[in-house]
Structures are given as C-alpha cells and as structure tokens.
Amino acid sequence: MKLSRAILIILLVLVIDQASKIYIKLNYTLTSSNEAPIVDWGKFQLLFYENAGAAWGMEIPGDYGKIILVVFRIFAIGGIGYWLYQSVKKGGHRILIICISLIFAGALGNIIDSVFYGVIFSGSYHGAVATAFPEGGGYAPLGYGHVVDMLYFPLFEGYWPEWMPVVGGDKFKFFNAIFNIADSAITVGVILLVLFSKKAFPDNRKTA
Template structure:
C-alpha cells in the first residue's frame, strides 16, 4: 500500500499507528484530565472550608448569645437548678483557661487562643475531610468565643474574664465555648486514631 492509500484509508484524527494527534497548541487528553482533577480538588476544598466556617460561626454565635443571656439575666442572681443539685446554671467570671484552670495566666491563654486560630487557618489550605472540617470548626468557634471575652470584657487589655455558667456537681464551671473546644479535640483524637488526615488520606503507623 502506498503512502497516499494509507492516508486516505486512515480515519480522521488518527495516524497509521492508531494514536490520536493533537492540533498545535491544543492540550492533550492527559493535560485536560489533570486540569479537571485540579479543579475538582479545589472545589472540594472550598466546600470543606465552607463546612469549617459554618460550624465555627454556629458555635461562636451560640456561645455569644448564651453569654449575653447569662450576663443580663443570671449574673448577680441565685444559681438556677436544672437537674436538682446535679446541674446548675451559675454565672462566674473566669480569669483562667477552660474549666477554671490556670488562674492568673489570662494573657498567656489569650495568646494561645490566637495561635490556635492561626494554625487552623493554615490547616484549612489542605483541608479535604468533612470530619476534620467539623472538628476544626468547633475548635475555631470555641477559641473565638473565649478570645472575644478576653479582649472585650473587664478588666480589658487582653486580660478579660471569661463568662462561665454551666455548673455540674463536683466539676468545674464552664461555658459553651469550652464544650465546643472539648468536642473538637475529642473528634481530632478519634480521627487520628483512625488514621484520617486533614487532607482526607489515611495513614497506618
């Protein structure tokens, strides 16, 4: 068969070897697939960051509204019993960390809370896991909640006292921000034990 015959009998877009040729300047199939995969990953990360932001906003607003209610309706009043002596609502001002720990180190915990927020912001750049997004959102919302108290409440100067009001029997008094931080931390520990990383991959020790 002559060269002319081979050209005539070959289907459009194919060479005699059966391989497709790309037009000059046109990306090949692998390049197109790679670009689509990158776009999908970017979209997935944006969705996970949206989950993180939504959870953080919900936790923060719930904590903020509960503290506003406590300051206006519960502070300077007798404790309110919820389940007898097992659980009461008792407003106090806490100069320490969560659950009343570290009294007198308010400025240190303020800096730690700010550092936690920065770390979470950096982790969000490679966040592809929904459970991790929820866990980090809880941490972020709780950190912002208590940080708001430390910045804006008396005595000021990043040494404001945090409003606590949930008082179980034989336990420290805490607030909803502390609860969000604790739940986020527990979820992170569980994810780590299962080998799930923030980017959605699994690892084995």
Template sequence: MVYLIVAILVVVADQAVKILVRSTMVQGDSVSVIGDFFRITYINNRGAALGMFASNNKMLLAVPVVIIISIMLFVFLHRYTHPMVKYALTLVAAGGFGNLIDRTLFGQVTDMFSFRIFPPIFNVADIAVTVGCILILIYALFGERMDHRAAGAGKGRPKHGR
C-alpha cells in the first residue's frame, strides 16, 4: 500500500507542477530561480529522454505502458524483494506514468527544470525515474551487503515483505 501512495504522490506532484507551468507561462519563457544556475524554462518535448524518438509517438505510448505494468506487477507480487528496490521501481513507474499522461493528452511532455551545468530540461517525473534508477544501481552494487546486515540483525532471511 505504501508503494501505491508513493506512486500517487509522485504523479500528483508531477502533474501539479506541469499544470502550473502550462497555465502561467508561454512555451519558451524562462524565469530565474537562482541566477543563471537554476531556471524554470517551459518547453514541450515530443521525444523521450533528451528528445530521442520524437517522430515515433506510438512507440512512446506503448513501451512505457508495458514497462509500467511489468514494474508494478513485480512490486506487488514479489514479497521478498528488498524495500529499496520496491521504492526504486515505484519511482520509475510513477515517473513513467506522469510523462505518459502528458504524451496521451498532449502528444508531448512538459519540461521545466533547467540547470546551467546540465543542458537537458526536465520535470518531476524525470527526477523520479532518475532517482529510482540510482537506487537500483546502489542496490545492485551494495545490496548483498545490505541483505547480510539485515539477516545478521534478525533471524534467518531478511523480511522484505513490507
């Protein structure tokens, strides 16, 4: 249940920020938040990450649906998966769903966060996907140690069925 709440919060935050940007800015507008270091810049992205596959909208709709369903089935059906992995996958699925809403309704994704040191402009959903992927990488690198610590603190197999 907690994973569903996290997913809903991510999607609501993503859509709320996008609605705010679309309703208060004109595409191409840019507002300084921290000098030139961080700006809110309203753009619409017809492609996937970094604008890739902009000409294949059917693929950009179908692939995320399959991925999101697969991830959520895994999260809810695999009782002994480490909670960190479940949270990570939930973030990836929720971020994917947030951008899928835009693609379905508008044929493009609203992006707004712009950092001078990082050229692509991105949104809350992109942040969720990125954080989820980083957590998966951390677990892939250090998960075995994390599981051994959990097993040492308790009795037997770590209880990841939360």
C-alpha cells in the first residue's frame, strides 16, 4: 500500500473529525445533565461536551499537567508517524497500514483541539455559543484547549448483581463514554489490529 493512500485516509478522517467538532462548537452550547440531547434517537445521542484531559476525562494535576499531556501526545504521534512510514517502506500488509493511519489520524485530530482550540474559539458556556477568532482572544492559551466530544451510545442499562463487591446493586449504563470521530478512528484501528494481528504482523521466520 502506497504512502499516498495512507495520507488520504488520514486526511479524510481529519476532515470529518474537525468538521463535526467545529460545527458542534459554533452552533451549540455545552449539554448540561438536565438538558435534552441535541439529537436523541434512543440508542444514539448527539451531545456537546468538552474534555480538558486525556481519555475518559482523566487529567494530570498541576499547572503544567495539560502541557505535559500535550507534549506526550506530540511525541506519541511522532512515533506513530515513524511507524507508519517504516511500515509502508518495508511493504507492510494493507491492514497494518490502514490501522496505523486510523490511529495516527485520531491522535492528530485530538491534538489539534488541545493545542489550537483555546486560541481559535471563545468559550462554550451554558447559554453562550462559541465564536471563531473572537476579538478578545480565545478561551485559553496555546496548548490549553479542550477536546470536543459529541457521540453517545447508551446501548443498555441495568444493575450490577448484588453479590459483586463494591458495585453490587449499583445502576450501570453501557456504553457510557462520550467520544468523537478521532476517538472512533483510534478505537477501530486498535480493534482491527487485534482481530487481524496475524495478517498485520506475519511471522516471517523460516520453519526448519
């Protein structure tokens, strides 16, 4: 698989990811817990949340926690980019190239939010829709932006069995994460790598 096709996959994911985030950012306010979703189709809901940290809202504490996270992401995506380049150069399997491209695109999509959104947009508050390039400046310095999340799939909910420690009897909802297109690309890439690991990572050792 040629590098140009891998770049095409990356650009396609980035365009869809950024277009969806910018549309949500410029047209809606943050969805509070007592508000109806932007779109509610039962098992699929469209919301507007912002994530200041890493996956599942995790944050590194301290004044420099956000910058540490951004720097880590940049180094990580550099490593993924090098992996992609070497895989193409060495004639890696098509499924491997596609998966790495999806992971790279997803990681880059969220880095764009973290690095630039705070400078580009005004804050999204309950009752105030954000604007692009506001006269008074954005809601945060470079590198302190928030990642826009909007996809929510509450497939089913129920209660943990009473015999289970800690959570026994508690209510749960699956799937409870709110995510975006970039997150989806990373997840799909990783799942495909696992499912097709034998094709992605063939054992080229000669048998005796």
